[in-house]
Amino acid sequence: MRVLIVDDEYLARAVLRESLAPHPDVEIVGECANGFEAVKAIAEHDPDLVFLDIQMPKLDGFEVVELAGSKPHYIFATAYDQFALRAFEVHALDYLLKPFSRERLAEALAQARLRMPAVDRAHDSHQAPAIEALVKEAAARHQPLERVLIRDGARVHVVASGSIDYIEAQDDYVQISAEGKRYLKHQRLSELEAQLDAAVFVRIHRSYIVNVGAVRRIEPVSKDNHCAVLDGDVRLPISRSGYQKIRELLG
Template identity: 70%
Template sequence: MRVIIVDDEMLARAVLREHLGAHPDVDIVGECANGFEAVKAIGELAPDLVFLDIRMPKLDGFEVVELAGTKTHYVFVTAYDEFALRAFEVHAVDYLLKPFARERLDAALAHARTRLRDPGPQAAGLQAVVQEAAQEAVKQRGFLSRVLIRDGARVHVVAAADIDYIEAQDDYIAVCAGGKRWLKSQRLSELEGQLDPQAFLRVHRSYIVNVGAVVRIEPLGRDSHCAVLRDGTRIAVSRSGYARVRDLIR
C-alpha cells in the first residue's frame, strides 16, 4: 500500500510515520506540509492512500481532494470533529480524531485494505449516508468564499467576490473574473448550490451572475432581457431569471 502523509505539523507527521512503520505492507512514498504540495505529490506519485489533515495553510484537506481527485483513497486526520459529515461526502475511508490511539490507526488501515480490495460494496453501502451527510455538510460549511480551478500543474484560487459571471460549457463551466476566464470540470447547478444566493443569481440556464457586477438590465424585445455587467459583458436573462433579478433588487 503506497501512502502519502499530509499535515502542516512536523510532529503530527512523525507520529503517523512511526505508527505506520509497524505495518510491513505500508510504503510511505511522500510527506507534504501543505495542500499545494499534496496536490502535486498525489498527481505525481499516485498513492493508494493519503492520510490528510483538514486545516492547513494555502489549501485545506477538502480542497486537496477536489483538485487531486478521488482515484486515490483518503483518511482524514484532524483535531476537529465538526468535519466528519463532510468527510463522508467525499467518500473518505475513515476519519481519525487527534490524538488517536495506535489501535484506531490500525482499524483505519484495515478499512483501507478492504476498500482497495473491493471498492464497490463499500461505496454502495455508504450511499445513503453520503446523501444525508452531504445535505448537512452544506449547512455546516456555509457558502464558498473562493473557487479552485486546476490548470495542468497550476492551481488558480479565485475569490468568489471577484467573479463576474459563470457560464455553462457542456461538461465544464467557465469562471469569468476581472477579464480572465478559466474552465473548470463541474456542473453549473452544482456550483450554484455552493454560492451565496444573495450574491449570485441564476439568470439563465447557462449563466450565473454576481449581482454586484450587474450595472443594469436592458430589454431586448418582448419578454426578453439582458444583464450588462461592469466590464460591458452582456448576459442573456431568461423570463424566470428576470423575475429573480427583479425580486432580489426590489
Template identity: 65%
Template sequence: MRVIVVDDEDLARGLVREFLAAHADIEIVAECANGFEAVKAITECDPDLVFLDIQMPKLNGFEVVELAGRRARYIFVTAYDQYALKAFEVHAVDYLLKPYSQKRFDEALAHARTSLGGAPDPVAAVVGEALARNKPLDRILIRDGAKVHVIGVEKIDYIEAQDDYVQIHAEGKGYLKNQRLAELESALDAGAFVRVHRSYILNIGCISRIEQGKDSHSAILKDGTRLPVSRSGLQKVKALIG
C-alpha cells in the same frame, strides 16, 4: 500499499510514519507539508491511501481532495472534530482525531484495506443529506496544469456553461473548470448569485442595469459585458434587487 502522508507539522508526520512502521506491506511514497505539495504528489505518485491533515496553509485537506481527485482513498487526520461529517461527504474511509493511539490508527488502516478491496461505502446513503447542509462556497479552486488558481467568489462577475465545463469570469480573466453549471449553482450563495439564463450565473453585485429588447432582456454589467436574461431569470433578479 502505497501511502502518502500530508501534514504541516513534522511531529504529526513522524507519528504516522512510526505507526505505519508496524505494517510491513506499507510503502510511504511521499510526505508533504502543505496542500499544494500534496496535490502534486498525489497526481504524480498515484497512491492507494493518503493520510491527510485538514487545516493546512494555502489549501485545506478538502480542497486537496477536490483538486487531486478521488482515485486514492483518504484518511483525514485532524485535531478538530467539527470536520467529521464533511470528511465522510468526500468518501473518506476514516477520520482520526488527534491525539490517537496505535490501536485506533490500526483500525483506520484496516478500514482502508477493506475499502481498497471494493467494499461498499457505509456512509453513501447520508451524503446527499449532508451536502444540503453545507455552507455556500467562499472560494473556487481551478486546476490549470501544474498551477492552482484560488478565486474568492466575491471576485466573480459571471459564470458561463460550456458543455461539461464552466468558464468563470473574474477580474477580467477567464478560468475553465471541469464542472457542471447546475452543480456550481447549488453550491453558491443564492442571495449573491442568480441563474439568469440556462447558460449563465451572474453575480448580482456586478449588474449595472437590465435592458429590455424587442423580445428579450439583457443584463449589462459594470464592465460593459452584456448577458442574456431569460423570463425566469428576470423574475429571480427582480426578487433579489427589487
C-alpha cells in the same frame, strides 16, 4: 499499502508516522507539509492511501482531492468536525478527529484494507462509520465555496469566489469571468452552482450564473425578456425564472 501523509504540522506528521509503524503492511512513501506538495507527491508516488489534513496553507485538503483526483483512497484527519459532510461528499474512506487514538487509527486502516479491491469508488454508496456519525450535525454548518480552483496545464489558478462576476456554461465546462480575466474549468454549471453562496450568486439563465454584486442594472430586451448589465457593458440574458430570482435578491 503505500501511504502518503499530508499535514502542515510537523508534530502531527511525526505522531501519525509513529502510530503507523506497528502496521507491517503499511509503507510510508512520502510526507507533505502543504497542499501543492501533496498534489505533486500523489502524482509521483501513486499511493494507495493518503492521510490528509484539511486546513492547510496554499491548498486545503478538499482542493488537493479536486486536483489530484480520486485514484488513491483518502482518510481525512482534522481537529474540526464541521468538515465531515464534505469529506463524505468526496467519498473519503474515513474521517479522524484529532487527537485520535491508535485504536481509532487501526479501525481506519481496517476500512482501507477492506476497500482496496474496490474499482469504482465514485459510485460506491458505502459510508464510513466515522463520517456517517458526523454528517447530520455537520450538514447545518456546510459552508459555501470560498475559492475556485482551475487547472491550466501544469498551473493552478486560485480564484476567490467573491471576485467572480459571472459564470457561463460551455458543455461540460464552465467559463469563469473574474476581475477582467476568463478561466475555463471542467465542471458542470449545476455542480458549481450548488457549491456557491446562494445569497451572492444566482442562476439567471440555464447557461449563466451571475454575482448579484456585479450587476449594475437590469434592462428589458422585449416584452417578456430582460438582460443583466455588468461593468464593461457585458450583457447576460435573463430567463423568466431567473428574473424572479434576481429581483428577489436585489430587493
